[in-house]
Amino acid sequence: xxxxxxxxxxxxxxxxxxxxxxxxxxxxxxxxxxxxxxxxxxxxxxxxxxxxxxxxxxxxxxxxxxxxxxxxxxxxxxxxxxxxxxxxxxxxxxxxxxxxxxxxxxxxxxxxxxxxxxxxxxxxxxxxxxxxxxxxxxxxxxxxxxxxxxxxxxxxxxxxxxxxxxxxxxxxxxxxxxxxxxxxxxxxxxxxxxxxxxxxxxxxxxxxxxxxxxxxxxxxxxxxxxxxxxxxxxxxxxxxxxxxxxxxxxxxxxxxxxxxxxxxxxxxxxxxxxxxxxxxxxxxxxxxxxxxxxxxxxxxxxxxxxxxxxxxxxxxxxxxxxxxxxxxxxxxxxxxxxxxxxxxxxxxxxxxxxxxxxxxxxxxxxxxxxxxxxxxxxxxxx
Amino acid sequence: xxxxxxxxxxxxxxxxxxxxxxxxxxxxxxxxxxxxxxxxxxxxxxxxxxxxxxxxxxxxxxxxxxxxxxxxxxxxxxxxxxxxxxxxxxxxxxxxxxxxxxxxxxxxxxxxxxxxxxxxxxxxxxxxxxxxxxxxxxxxxxxxxxxxxxxxxxxxxxxxxxxxxxxxxxxxxxxxxxxxxxxxxxxxxxxxxxxxxxxxxxxxxxxxxxxxxxxxxxxxxxxxxxxxxxxxxxxxxxxxxxxxxxxxxxxxxxxxxxxxxxxxxxxxxxxxxxxxxxxxxxxxxxxxxxxxxxxxxxxxxxxxxxxxxxxxxxxxxxxxxxxxxxxxxxxxxxxxxxxxxxxxxxxxxxxxxxxxxxxxxxxxxxxxxxxxxxxxxxxxxxxxxxxxxxxxxxxxxxxxxxxxxxxxxxxxxxxxxxxxxxxxxxxxxxxxxxxxxxxxxxxxxxxxxxxxxxxxxxxxxxxxxxxxxxxxxxxxxxxxxxxxxxxxxxxxxxxxxxxxxxxxxxxxxxxxxxxxxxx
Numbered sequence: 001x002x003x004x005x006x007x008x009x010x011x012x013x014x015x016x017x018x019x020x021x022x023x024x025x026x027x028x029x030x031x032x033x034x035x036x037x038x039x040x041x042x043x044x045x046x047x048x049x050x051x052x053x054x055x056x057x058x059x060x061x062x063x064x065x066x067x068x069x070x071x072x073x074x075x076x077x078x079x080x081x082x083x084x085x086x087x088x089x090x091x092x093x094x095x096x097x098x099x100x101x102x103x104x105x106x107x108x109x110x111x112x113x114x115x116x117x118x119x120x121x122x123x124x125x126x127x128x129x130x131x132x133x134x135x136x137x138x139x140x141x142x143x144x145x146x147x148x149x150x151x152x153x154x155x156x157x158x159x160x161x162x163x164x165x166x167x168x169x170x171x172x173x174x175x176x177x178x179x180x181x182x183x184x185x186x187x188x189x190x191x192x193x194x195x196x197x198x199x200x201x202x203x204x205x206x207x208x209x210x211x212x213x214x215x216x217x218x219x220x221x222x223x224x225x226x227x228x229x230x231x232x233x234x235x236x237x238x239x240x241x242x243x244x245x246x247x248x249x250x251x252x253x254x255x256x257x258x259x260x261x262x263x264x265x266x267x268x269x270x271x272x273x274x275x276x277x278x279x280x281x282x283x284x285x286x287x288x289x290x291x292x293x294x295x296x297x298x299x300x301x302x303x304x305x306x307x308x309x310x311x312x313x314x315x316x317x318x319x320x321x322x323x324x325x326x327x328x329x330x331x332x333x334x335x336x337x338x339x340x341x342x343x344x345x346x347x348x349x350x351x352x353x354x355x356x357x358x359x360x361x362x363x364x365x366x367x368x369x370x371x372x373x374x375x376x377x378x379x380x381x382x
Numbered sequence: 383x384x385x386x387x388x389x390x391x392x393x394x395x396x397x398x399x400x401x402x403x404x405x406x407x408x409x410x411x412x413x414x415x416x417x418x419x420x421x422x423x424x425x426x427x428x429x430x431x432x433x434x435x436x437x438x439x440x441x442x443x444x445x446x447x448x449x450x451x452x453x454x455x456x457x458x459x460x461x462x463x464x465x466x467x468x469x470x471x472x473x474x475x476x477x478x479x480x481x482x483x484x485x486x487x488x489x490x491x492x493x494x495x496x497x498x499x500x501x502x503x504x505x506x507x508x509x510x511x512x513x514x515x516x517x518x519x520x521x522x523x524x525x526x527x528x529x530x531x532x533x534x535x536x537x538x539x540x541x542x543x544x545x546x547x548x549x550x551x552x553x554x555x556x557x558x559x560x561x562x563x564x565x566x567x568x569x570x571x572x573x574x575x576x577x578x579x580x581x582x583x584x585x586x587x588x589x590x591x592x593x594x595x596x597x598x599x600x601x602x603x604x605x606x607x608x609x610x611x612x613x614x615x616x617x618x619x620x621x622x623x624x625x626x627x628x629x630x631x632x633x634x635x636x637x638x639x640x641x642x643x644x645x646x647x648x649x650x651x652x653x654x655x656x657x658x659x660x661x662x663x664x665x666x667x668x669x670x671x672x673x674x675x676x677x678x679x680x681x682x683x684x685x686x687x688x689x690x691x692x693x694x695x696x697x698x699x700x701x702x703x704x705x706x707x708x709x710x711x712x713x714x715x716x717x718x719x720x721x722x723x724x725x726x727x728x729x730x731x732x733x734x735x736x737x738x739x740x741x742x743x744x745x746x747x748x749x750x751x752x753x754x755x756x757x758x759x760x761x762x763x764x765x766x767x768x769x770x771x772x773x774x775x776x777x778x779x780x781x782x783x784x785x786x787x788x789x790x791x792x793x794x795x796x797x798x799x800x801x802x803x804x805x806x807x808x809x810x811x812x813x814x815x816x817x818x819x820x821x822x823x824x825x826x827x828x829x830x831x832x833x834x835x836x837x838x839x840x841x842x843x844x845x846x847x848x849x850x851x852x853x854x855x856x857x858x859x860x861x862x863x864x865x866x867x868x869x870x871x872x873x874x875x876x877x878x879x880x881x882x883x884x885x886x887x888x889x890x891x892x893x894x895x896x897x898x899x900x901x
Contacts, residue, residue: 002422006589008559010427041586045559065559068552077515148559152552291585382729 001235003265005258005292009046010053015228015257017047020217025056027213028144028187033177035209036191038217039354039368040295041258044191047217048146051189060141062088067149067192070156072165076126079145083133127172134176134186146189151196154203155302163203170200170208177211194299195352198345225255232264240267240274247276251283254369262286262371286371293375296355307346310336314347315355316381318365319373326363394444395469399451406448407607408600408639409441412591413448416567420449420459425531429565431558433539436593437740439640442569445593446535449567453533464493467535475542478550479517485534486521496528518553522563532564539568543584555584571723595637598629604639605646613650620649627656630767633879634660635742641667656768657761664746671746674724681707685715686724686738690747691756695728695735695872728871735868741876762817762850767880769817770853781810785819792826793895801835808845817851824854825884829891833862853877857884 002013009015024047027034036044052061064082069075082088137143157166176182190196190212200206220228226245233240240248252259266282267274286292300311313332318324333343347365350356355372356365367373394402406413416432423429434442450465466488468475475481486504489497504520507513525532536542546554558566568588596604602621605628609617621628628649635641644666648659675683688704689696698716702709716736719725724743727734738744748756784807791800804823807813814820824847827836840848840855848855856877859869873881 004430006430006587007428011424063560065556068549068556070549074515077512081519156552289590291588291590295586382731 001231003232003236003261003268005261005265008049009043009257010049014046014050014053015220015231017043017050017217020047020215021050023215024051024189027215028056028059028142028189031183031187032213033187033211034189035196035212035214036189036217037195037214039352040193041292042217042219042256042354043258044193044217045148046257048148048189048191051144051146055144058141059144060088060139061144061146063146063148065148066153067156069153070160072157072161072169073124073126075153075157075169076130077124079147080126080130080133082145083130131176131182134182137185139185142184143186144189145186146191149192150190151192151194151199154196154199155194158199158203167203167205167208170203170205174208174211195349198349198352220255220257220260222249222255225249225252225260228257229260229264232261236264236268238264238267238274239272244274244276244279248274248279251279252369252371254371256369258292259369259371262289262292283371283374287375287378290379293372293379296372296376297380299353303346306336306338307342310338310343311346311350312380314365315350315367315376318356318367319377319381322373323364323366326358326365329365394447402447403451405607406444408596408604409445409448409593412593413445413452416445416449416591417452420453420463420533420565421456423565425462425565426562428559428562431566431568431588432591433568433570433588434591434593435570437636437638438571439638440593440595441639442571442593443537444639446537446567446569449533450535462529463531463533464489464496465533465535466492469537476545478546478554479514481542482517482521485532486524489525489532496530497524500524518557518561522561525563531562534564534566535568536566537569538571539566540570551584555587558584558587595635596632596639596642597637598632601628601632601637601642604642605649608643608646616650617646620653624649624653626768626771626773627659629771630656630764631659631663633767634745634764634876635663636876638742641742657764660745660760660764661749664749667742667746668750671743671750674743675747678722678724681711682715682719682724685712685719686747687751689725689736690738690744691752693744693748693756693759693874695737695874697733697735701736730868730871735871737872737874741874744874745876759849759852763852763877766817766821766851766853770821770880770883781807781813784810785813785816785823789823789826792823792830795830797832797835804839814845814850820847821851821854821884824851825857825888826891828858828861829888829895833858837862853880853884856881857888860885861888 001015004013024034024036036047038044048063052063055061062082064078066075066078069078134143154166154169157169173188176186177188196209197206200209219225226242226249229240229245229248232238233245248263249255252263263279263282263286266285267278270278270282272278297312300308303311310333313336314324314329317328317332329347330340330343333340338346347356351358351365354368357368358365360366367376397405412434419430419432434445436442446467450467453459453463453465466485468484468488475484483501483504486497486500490499490501500521503524504517507516507520510516543551566588605617605621606614631645632642635645641663644663645659648654648662652658654662675686678686684705684707685701688701692700692704696704698709698712701707701716702712705712707715716725716727716734720727723739725736726739727736738747745760748760752760784803788800788803788807791797791803808820824836824839827839836858839845840851840858856870856873859866859873860881863870
C-alpha cells in the first residue's frame, strides 16, 4: 500500500470506506441519484474511483471531471465526449458497433444551440446529443455517471455566462433525473470540493437538487484509522508501536486519510523508530507543505470583500484561541459591516467546506483539524 | 585560467554521458526517492507528479538529466516509459495546447518508430473549433495507442504554469486527475514557496522536493568527484590542508554546486586564502549578476542597492528613509522585486522584513558596489569563519596575559573586574584582529547569562564587534529573541550554520559551568 499524498488513491492504495460504499451502492440499486458530500481531501474522488474500479455486476461506471467547463454547452460536451471514448465503447462489447453507427447518425444539423441551420456557425447542442444518446443506449447494464467538481462548474458558468445558464443547467439535470425512461438507464453521482447546496442557493435553485440522496463522506473512526496506519507502516517499512500510533491519532484528531498519509510520509523519510518526538517534528514539517494547504486560504477569495475579511478574521481568531463563541463571531461580523444573516451564511459555508464545526456545542466553533488550525495560525493569522 | 568545465557549469546537458553519470555523487537520496517512486508507480492509473525547487545552480537540470538517463538505462522501465525532456523550446510554450504539441514534436523526433505521424495527426485538427478542448486527447490517444507512457521532464516549470489562463489551470488539473499517460517531473527556480500561487488548482498533485545547498560532507565528496583523474591527488591534499577555507567559502556561497564548480577551478589554480578566493569567484559571477541588475529600472535598482549594502534585513520604513522615497512606493516596488525573485520577505505581524533573496548575490554586490566599510564587513565575516573552522591555536602576543586575566575573572564571575581588563585589552593595537579571542570571551560571557553586557560590547561603536563577529551577534539575538523578536529575522541564511556553531559552543560552556558550580 503506497503512501499517496498527491493523487487519488487507487486500487491497492485505496483504504476501504466500507460504510460509504455500501450506502452508495444501496442507494444506486434503489434508483436514487446521489450527492456525495464532504470537504476537500476527505476522499470523495478516491471513493468515486473505487466505484469505477470495482463496479457491481450489471453496471458501467463513468467518471468525468467538469471543473474547467465555464459554459453550459461545454459542460454537456464533456459528458457527451465520455460516451464516445474507447474505454466506454469497450464496455458495450458486442453492441459497440451498433452504438458507433448510431452516434454517426446523429444529425447535428438538427441539433444546434440556435435552432437555425444557415448563416452562422452551428454549434452542437451537446445536452440534446447527450440525452439522445442515453435514451437510445442499447445495453442491459445500468450506467453510473459520476460528475466531479459539478458545483465548481456551476460557479464557472455563473461567472462566465450568467446565472440564467447555470439555473438552466441545474434544471436540465433535474429533468434528466426525473425522466422515467432515462432514470432506468442512468444514475448520476455528483461530487465536488465546494458545496453544491450553497452554490445552488446563491442562484435560488435549491429546488433543482432536493431530489438527490445525500451521502456524507466522514473522517475515519479511531480503530479504522489505526488499522490504516498499521497497513501503511508495514508496506512502507515504518517502525511504529501501537501506543505511539494512538498518540499520532490523537494529535491528528480529524482522521482523514490525506492527513494521515502526509504525516506517514514524513515518518517514512525519517527512517528511524517513531517516537512521540519524531511525530511532533513531522507535524512541524508538514506545515511547510503549502501546496497542500493554501487552497483553504485562497478558496475564501470567492467571497465578497467584506465576507472574505470576516471569514479570514474569524478563522484566524479560532486558530489562535482554539474556539470562538457565536456572539463573538457576530461581533466581528458587525466590524466588517455584515448583517447577522449574512454572517451566518458565511459561517455555514465554512462549516460545510470543512474548516470548522460546532459539533460539541452549538454556540462554540473550532477547527475540524488541528493540523489545519496550526497551519492557519502559522501562515495566515501571523 | 579556468578549466574546460567552465562551459558546463551552465549546461549539464552538454557533459558527455559517461562523465556525467560518474560525476553524479551528491543528491543521491533525492534522485533515489524520485526514481524509486517511478519504479513503484502503477502506470495504469494517474501518477504522482513532482516539482524540484531550488535556486539557480543547485542542480535541478542535473537531476532531471540523471533521471532521464537512468530511465533509459533501466531495462524494465525503458520497455514502456519514454522520457521527454523539454529544454529551450519550452520558453515559447504559452498555452496548454502548445505544450501537448511540443511533446508531440519531441516524440516524433526522438521516437519516430512509434510516433512517426503524430505531428501530422495533431495538425489535422488545429483549425477545429474545439481544438483547445480536444488537443490533449489527440496526444493521449497516440501515446496510448503505442502502449507507452511518458515521463515529462520540464525545467522552469513554474514559468510555464504562470502563463496558463485560469481555465487552462482547471483543465490541467482535470488531466492530472484522470490521465495515466504521463508523469511530470518539473524543476523550478523559485526558492521560496511564498512565490507560489498555491491557489492554482493543480498544485496539490505535485510532491515538492526542495534542493538545499550541499553540506560539508557533500561538498567534500562533490569536489572529489568533479576532479579528473590527474587532479584527484591535488584536490585531496587541498581538502585535507585547507578545510577551513573550503568550509568558509561553502557557507558564504550557500553550498550551491554551480558555484562550487567555479571554486574547484580556483582551488586548483592557486593557493590563495579564503578572501582571495572569494574575490575570484565573485569575479566569475559578475557577468550574470551585473546583467540581473542592469535589467532593472532605476527605482528598483535603488532599492536593491539599499538592501544589499545594508546586508541584513530591513523594514519598509527603513528602506523608505534611506532612499527618501514614500513608504507606499517602496512597498509597491518591493512587491515587484519579490516577483522577480530578487527580494524575499518575512512577516513580523503587520510589517515585513526584506532581504536580498540570493545571499551570494548580496555578497557580490557588497564587494562590487560597497564602500570600504561595506567591503570590510565581508572581509570580517570571511576571517571570522576561517578562524572559527581553523584548528590552529591563536598566537601568543605581548598583551595576552591581560586577555588571560580577563577570561579568568569572567570564569570566576568577577564581572566588573573582567570587563575592565577586557576593555583594557581591546584598547591595544591589533587586538581587534584577534577574532578567536574576542569570540571566546563573548561566548563565555553569554554562557554566564550576561546577555545585556554582551549586547553592549557588541554594539560599542568604538569596536564595531557586531559587524566583525556577525555570527556571535546573531547567536545572541537568537537567545534574547523574546525581548528583540525581529532582530534575528534580519539574519541572512549564509550565517545559519556559523550561528548554530556559536550557539552550540555557548551551550557547551553553559553546561560546563553549571556542572562546575554544582561541584
